[in-house]
Amino acid sequence: MTAVSLHAITVLGHDRPGIIAETTRALAGLGLNIEDSTMTLLRGHFAMMLICAGEASSGDIEHALSALTEDGSLTVSVREVPEEPEHAALGTTYVLTVHGGDRAGIVSTLVGEVARVGGNITDLTTRLSGDLYVLAAEVDLPAEVDADALQAQLRSAGDDLGVGVALRRMESDEL
Amino acid sequence: MSSDPVDDAVGRWTERDLPVEGRVLEVVRAPATVLSSVGADVDPADPDVVQLAADLVATMRVSPGCVGLAAPQVGVGSRVFCVDVSAHPKTRSHHGTFVLCNAEVVQSSRNEKAREGCMSVPDLTGDVKRATRVVVAGVLPVTGERVQIEADAFEARALQHEIDHCDGLLFLDRVAGAHAIHARKTYL
Numbered sequence: 001m002t003a004v005s006l007h008a009i010t011v012l013g014h015d016r017p018g019i020i021a022e023t024t025r026a027l028a029g030l031g032l033n034i035e036d037s038t039m040t041l042l043r044g045h046f047a048m049m050l051i052c053a054g055e056a057s058s059g060d061i062e063h064a065l066s067a068l069t070e071d072g073s074l075t076v077s078v079r080e081v082p083e084e085p086e087h088a089a090l091g092t093t094y095v096l097t098v099h100g101g102d103r104a105g106i107v108s109t110l111v112g113e114v115a116r117v118g119g120n121i122t123d124l125t126t127r128l129s130g131d132l133y134v135l136a137a138e139v140d141l142p143a144e145v146d147a148d149a150l151q152a153q154l155r156s157a158g159d160d161l162g163v164g165v166a167l168r169r170m171e172s173d174e175l
Numbered sequence: 176m177s178s179d180p181v182d183d184a185v186g187r188w189t190e191r192d193l194p195v196e197g198r199v200l201e202v203v204r205a206p207a208t209v210l211s212s213v214g215a216d217v218d219p220a221d222p223d224v225v226q227l228a229a230d231l232v233a234t235m236r237v238s239p240g241c242v243g244l245a246a247p248q249v250g251v252g253s254r255v256f257c258v259d260v261s262a263h264p265k266t267r268s269h270h271g272t273f274v275l276c277n278a279e280v281v282q283s284s285r286n287e288k289a290r291e292g293c294m295s296v297p298d299l300t301g302d303v304k305r306a307t308r309v310v311v312a313g314v315l316p317v318t319g320e321r322v323q324i325e326a327d328a329f330e331a332r333a334l335q336h337e338i339d340h341c342d343g344l345l346f347l348d349r350v351a352g353a354h355a356i357h358a359r360k361t362y363l
Binding site for chain 1: 204205206211286296298299304343344345347348349350351352353354355356358
C-alpha cells in the first residue's frame with residue numbers, strides 16, 4: 001500500500017467554463033483530498049494551484065489530468081512536495097499597498113526593502129488597470145523590526161519610482 | 176428625520192447658496208499625481224474656491240452613482256469636497272448636498288468593512304474598514320461658517336473617503352488585505 005503524500009498541482013492557460021470541474025473530478029477519482037487551493041484570472045489567463053493529499057503518485061495524477069492539456073490550451077504541472085509545518089506569524093502582520101503609474105521595477109524594489117529587514121510576504125496580488133499599477137501584500141514583520149522606519153524606507157523608494165506606498169497594521173477582530 | 180444627527184446649517188445648505196453656476200469638469204484618474212498630493216487649505220470666500228465648490232457639485236450631479244467629489248479629482252490640490260448621499264440605499268441619516276472646505280475628522284467610532292469604488296479609480300473596487308460614526312469639522316464655502324457635523328453609516332463613509340482625497344489618499348491606500356482589491360464588474 002502506498003503512503004499518503006502531498007502533491008502541488010498547477011493548471012494554467014486559456015480560460016473557459018469547466019476547467020475546475022474537470023480538474024477536481026479527476027483528482028476526486030484518484031481519491032485525492034484538496035487541502036489548500038487558490039484560483040484566479042491573471043490578465044484573463046486561468047491560474048490555479050492546489051495542494052492535494054492522497055495515495056496517488058505524480059504519474060497517476062499527470063495521467064488523470066492529461067485530457068486537460070490535449071488541445072494545448074492548458075499546461076499542468078504535478079510535483080510531490082513535503083509537509084510544511086504551518087509556521088505561526090513571525091510578529092505582526094501589516095498590509096502593504098502601492099499604487100501609481102506602471103513602470104518596470106515597482107514590485108522588485110519594494111519587496112526588496114521588505115526582504116532586507118527580514119519581513120515575510122504571506123500574500124500578494126498585483127494588478128494593472130489601464131496605466132494604474134496596484135500592489136497589495138500582507139507582510140509579517142519580526143518583532144524587532146521598526147515598522148515606522150520600514151514605512152519611511154518604502155515611501156522613499158516609492159518616491160523614486162513615482163508611486164504611493166502605505167504600510168498599515170492589519171486589523172483583525174477576534175470574536 | 177427629527178432624531179437624525181443633522182447639523183442645521185449644513186442640512187439647510189444647497190448649491191443654490193452659491194452665487195455662481197457650476198461647470199462640469201473632467202474627472203482625473205489615478206495615477207495622476209494630484210490624487211496622491213496633500214491638498215492645500217483654502218479661503219472659503221475666495222471666488223476661485225466658490226467656483227470650485229459649484230463645479231464639484233455640478234460634476235457630481237452629472238456623474239451616475241456619484242455621492243461625493245473632492246477637488247483633487249478635478250485636478251485641483253485643495254481641501255474642498257462635496258457630498259450628497261441622500262439617494263443612496265445604504266444611507267441612514269444625511270445632510271443632503273453640501274460642500275465643506277478644510278474639513279477633518281475629529282471623532283470616529285464603530286468601524287465596519289465595506290466595498291468602495293471611486294470615479295478616479297474606475298476599474299477597481301476595494302474593501303475598506305471605516306468608522307460608521309464620525310464627527311467632521313469644516314467650513315462652508317462663501318460664508319466661511321464653521322460647522323461640525325455628526326454623520327453615520329454611508330454618509331460617514333463618504334465623508335472619510337472625500338477627506339482622504341484632500342489628504343492625497345485613495346481607497347487603495349486603505350484596503351484591508353492582499354485580496355481586498357477587485358476588478359469592477361458593474362458600472363453605474
